[in-house]
Amino acid sequence: MVAVGSAGDALVPAIAARLAKIRVGPASDPDSEMGPLITREHRDRVAGYLSLGELVVDGREDPATDGPGFFLGASLVDNVDTGSPLYTDEIFGPVLSVVRVDTYDEALKLVNDNPYGNGTAIFTRDGGAARRFQYDAVCGMVGVNVPIPVPVAYYSFGGWKASLFGDLHMYGPEGLQFYTRTKVVTSRWPDPSTSEVDLGFPKVR
Template identity: 40%
Template sequence: MSKNHGVVMPDANKENTLNQLVGAAFGAAGQRCMALSTAVLVGEAKKWLPELVERAKNLRVNAGDQPGADLGPLITPQAKERVCNLIDSGTKEGASILLDGRKIKVKGYENGNFVGPTIISNVKPNMTCYKEEIFGPVLVVLETETLDEAIQIVNNNPYGNGTAIFTTNGATARKYAHLVDVGQVGVNVPIPVPLPMFSFTGSRSSFRGDTNFYGKQGIQFYTQLKTITSQWKEEDATLSSPAVVMPTMGR
């Protein structure tokens, strides 16, 4: 399970960041373990929220095999019900629904399991919609004044699958990458899934087992190790006495 955070600094490239947030939050209707389901807006970045909502509104919801569809349906009626219940919990616990996709109807698929892009603001870490993985097209938004506060929020969350920071400041990116307790970190990369030659390094409650999959650790998992200790010396043919010690280069 996961609850992936995207920390948005006020010095980030606004155009790129808003597009990346929308794509990472709502792509695949949010049904992927690396979806960027939580945005943490730092300082003046909170002023970008109305524009974020407008971009999400422009996404087209339709059957996945229809041309131009940006979001398809959820996988089952039960999945839709669960997502809608978690959105409901946000309103009951004091959050604000800036964009509500619960009532969306798709022509020709009126009985489909569709939920449109949904953005919930004024979210606090104790709310159910924050604590649970929603696994749907829902972006929850928290606000902080400083980067340190944002790092604390991320580290207090039990999951550590992935996170991203959006900034144009290298020092800020380095600080975040080193202090955040998450196994996969993106810098201006919203879904930081590594290439297959590297291991998928989700951590904490997002990790099960004793090794990560693919990359070097994946090879290790499928490999039975063998160690061969050999000794070849010129005088082997004339060795006249037994050695009772561990083999060494000297004998």
């Protein structure tokens, strides 16, 4: 997450308060909001990132970690540097890293300089900033006040830059186009009692 200007000062405590309410547990518990990681090794790998930054919420302290299973609570790390593995690595775990910048242009540069371009989102009450961002962001999927900007099926799902493999986005109509040999059928069903067979070019009556 990139916090612009003073937004992070209010946002980080608000997120920390929300993370404390997330119920971590097995899928068999209907009250669970977040389950375990896939292996012990992966859980330990994700937890290893937490020592690399200014830790606000430590998921290793979640009560679920005391029981069986590879559980790790949601974690929040503030003031992350763009050279840190907390920023450069795709962690695949419940860790939110906060990078702070002074201006919109600095935040946009982080998005556009990144070698990947799968999805990005902006959270704002400023319609002008939202409109500008959707055009400025070099990314395949853009959300405005939407945390995960995955479109519905009749739009392509996929990224730009190093997040795109091949010429087409394979999830959505472009993928259907790639794998499908199209056929067009034009038909006309005239009343045989009033029409005659005409093998010439169709005419508009």
